[in-house]
Amino acid sequence: MPLLKDNDFIDDTWQRLDDGAAIPATGDILVSLARLLADFGKLSNRDGRLGVEFPNEERPGVLESFLPDLSLIALTFPKFADGRAYSQARQLRQLGYDGELRAIGDVLPDQLSFMLETGFDAFEVTERFPEEAWEQAASSISLTYQSAAYQPRRLHVWRLRWARDEGV
Amino acid sequence: MYRYDEFDHRFVSERVAQFRDQAARRLSGELTEDEFKPLRLMNGLYLQLHAYMLRVAIPYGTLSGKQMRKLADVADKYDRGYGHFTTRQNIQYNWIKLEETADLLQELSEVEMHAIQTSGNCIRNVTTDHWAGAAADELADPRPVAELLRQWSTLHPEFSFLPRKFKIAVTGAPNDRAAVKVHDIGLRMHQNDAGERGWEVIVGGGLGRTPLIGYTVREFLPETQLLSYLEAIMRVYNLHGRRDNKYKARIKILVHELGEENFRAEVEAEFARQKELDVEVESRELERISNYFAEPAFETLPRLSTGYEAARAGDPAFAQWVRSNIAAHRKDGYAIVNISLKPEGGIPGDATSEQMRTVADLAERFSVEEIRVSHHQNLVLPHVKLDDLHEVWKVLAANGLASANIGKAGDIIACPGLDYCTLATARSIPIAQTISRRFADLNRQHEIGPLRINISGCINACGHHHVAHIGILGLEKKGVEYYQITLGGSSATDASIGTILGPGFSGDKVPDAIETIVNTYLNLRQGGDDSFLDVVRRLGHQPFKEALYAPA
Incomplete structure (x- = not known):
């Protein structure tokens, strides 16, 4: 599946490691939460970056002590209408995580801007939609009324007003 | 009343353009019905038994004469000459075509209206006391906070795909006319001994299959912490609310299954982690909004109006209507007029385009241009001089709008069924x-x-x-x-x-x-x-x- 990052389709260099599989000596690997908890010592002392696929129903707080060693966290949308991962993303960013936050599962253009605003910066997407559809979806609304976005892309209406009224 | 500035206008215009594109992609087959459904629902468009139904938001039930006139025009142009006012202070049109919906939304945006979040599993139109800003018993007008909530909840990136729909009601009066205890979140204003205002936050009320009265999760929340606290509640719900069964997905079930104490602990823990909301920006925005809801320039009038008293004494039908349909206003010489949309044998909440225009005219002539929609499916002229009541009544009566039955047996709430x-x-x-x-x-x-x-x-x-x-x-x-x-x-x-x-x-x-x-x-x-x-x-x-x- 193509990986969308910074408005571009890029190659996914991460390797998904099955729970029973041997840990490769090099390369970036993405593991399950169970594997992370079981083998963290080995996983974090090797030549290559570490990522975790984090389940939908778990509390992001369980990752807190692992965050400095993680370069990728993949959050799941089992169906696009299941919005738990939006809150998980916000919580992870609140915990100070600043590595790649990847949306996987049922990721569609019409939800892209919500994902960007809550802290996702990479998207595993289907080939159904052309690149322009994603670009357009992310930019169709230029303003937001919420102030807490991670790396905001839209302009925050309340701050714009503040600037206008101050004559800035 | 709140007025859009250039940013609100731009936001709603972009939203209309976005919907126009989504509808075009559905009509071309690029989007499946399953994919389109939540998108149209977030713009208030339902597919009903006979046609599409569009639910237009009337934020906190307040609208101007100009807006009401637009609702009448929409009824004539896109529907069959009438609309249905709902228990959530909105209006529904029952005979809408998908192909025309974007044009309809475009027209609404010209009068600062939209259909955003009138459906879908998101935070719905915020409702409040239909006598807000006029009632004699009120601590403060709840509408500035309701408008703040409207903006904050609009296309909220984190809370647009909740387990289920989410309804918030606000009241600034001790006598609850906003049904705050039967909403997902109810906010009730209190004033402490130091004269400071704060919110009692009630969670987990609701009707539906499992009717429950909400419980107070916070007795007194300082005004400046409202959005942070609501975000904490919403996040707990979004993460932990049930998604396996739509009939058990409302927040009331989560509260019930966790228990009140555990739910409170979850919310307070999440609230303690909320550092990022910018309280200063929020307070400035609330202050800016509040200016729009400054008290209208009421005249200084005597408590009694001799003309009004004489009309009451001389006209029994008018006197009867006054007894049921008039409520006490905070200002001497003024009254709140409740217009019943429940004529004998009528469809509760329905109004024809002509009736809408009549009410718009009356609002402009006699009620500082303001109209309210009540959750009882009636309309309100909130600021009418006692001197004008008889004239207002005569116009209402001539247009089938003077049923003297507010709060009586004939004032029936009914769903479309x-x-x-x-x-x-x-x-x-x-x-x-x-x-x-x-x-x-x-x-x-x-x-x-x-x-x-x-x-x-x-x-x-x-x-x-x-x-x-x-x-x-x-x-x-x-x-x-x-x-x-x-x-x-x-x-x-x-x-x-x-x-x-x-x-x-x-x-x-x-x-x-x-x-x-x-x-x-x-x-x-x-x-x-x-x-x-x-x-x-x-x-x-x-x-x-x-x-x-x-x-x-």
Whole structure:
């Protein structure tokens, strides 16, 4: 599946490691939460970056002590209408995580801007939609009324007003 | 009233353009119906039994004469010349074409209106006291906060795909007219001994299949912490609310399953982690919004109006209407006019485009251009001089809008029911119509006194039957519609859920049953001030059961 990052389709260099599989000596690997908890010592002392696929129903707080060693966290949308991962993303960013936050599962253009605003910066997407559809979806609304976005892309209406009224 | 600035205008225009593109992609087949459905729902567009239905937001039930006139134009141009005011202070159009919806939304945006989040599993239109800013008992006008919530909740990136829909109601008065205890979140303003204002935060109320009264998760939340606290509640709900069964997905079920104490602990822990909301920006925005809701330039008037008193003395029909439809205003010489959309035999909440224009004219001439929609499916002119009441009444009467039945037996709330709705199991509107004909005699309605009859056409309870003094629930068994009756509900300050009286009735027997219940009450009451609800609460269901189910 193509990986969308910074408005571009890029190659996914991460390797998904099955729970029973041997840990490769090099390369970036993405593991399950169970594997992370079981083998963290080995996983974090090797030549290559570490990522975790984090389940939908778990509390992001369980990752807190692992965050400095993680370069990728993949959050799941089992169906696009299941919005738990939006809150998980916000919580992870609140915990100070600043590595790649990847949306996987049922990721569609019409939800892209919500994902960007809550802290996702990479998207595993289907080939159904052309690149322009994603670009357009992310930019169709230029303003937001919420102030807490991670790396905001839209302009925050309340701050714009503040600037206008101050004559800035 | 709130007015859009350039940013609000730009936001809504972009939203319309976005919907136009989404609808085009659906019509071309690029989007599947499954993918389009949540997108159209977040713009208030439902697919009903016969056509698309569009629900237009009337934020916190406040609108101007100009906006009402636009609603009338929309009814003529895109529908069949009428609209239906809802229990969530919105308006619905029942005969909409998908191809025309973007144009309709474009027209609405010209008068600062939209259909954003009138449906879908997101934070819905915020509702409030329909007498806000006018009521004599009010601590403060709740509408600035309601507008703040409207903006904050609009396309909220984190809370647009919740487990289920989410409804917030706000009141700034001690007498609850916004039903805050039966909403997902209810906010009630209090003032402490130091004179500071804060919010009582009530969570987990609701009707539907599992009617519950909300519980107070915070007694007194400082005003400046409101959005952070709401974000904490919403996040707990978004993460932990059930998604395996849509009938158990509302926040009330989460509260119930976690228990009140555990739920509170979750929210407070999340609240403690909320550092990022910019309180300063929020307070400035609230202050900016509040300026729009500054008190209108009321005239200094005497408490009594001789012209008004003379009209009341000389015109019994007017006097009767005054008794039921006029409420006390905070300013001397002014009154709140409640316009009943419940004429005898009519469809509760329906108004023709001509009636909408009549109300728009009256608002502009006599009520500082303001109109409200009440969750009882009526309209309100909030600021009318006593001197003008007789003239206003005459215009209303000439347009079929002067039914003197506010809060009486004829003031029935009813959902659209099986005549329109895909979810309904029985008809609601014809039942409302026959009951209203049965109680057509206004003198009798006034004699009976305060009585709230609500009708829902299925257990989803859009007609709020659980909080009616007499609730009627339409069900279906083996292809036959029948109706269950509940007694003793209320959505007021002392909110309660009504309970089932006994076996149900077929539709044609319902008016007789209601009449028997009412006559039983009249026989039992101790004087005219002893209301129906008082009697039910004092004596319980037994006397009513005996009267209703006694062998003939």
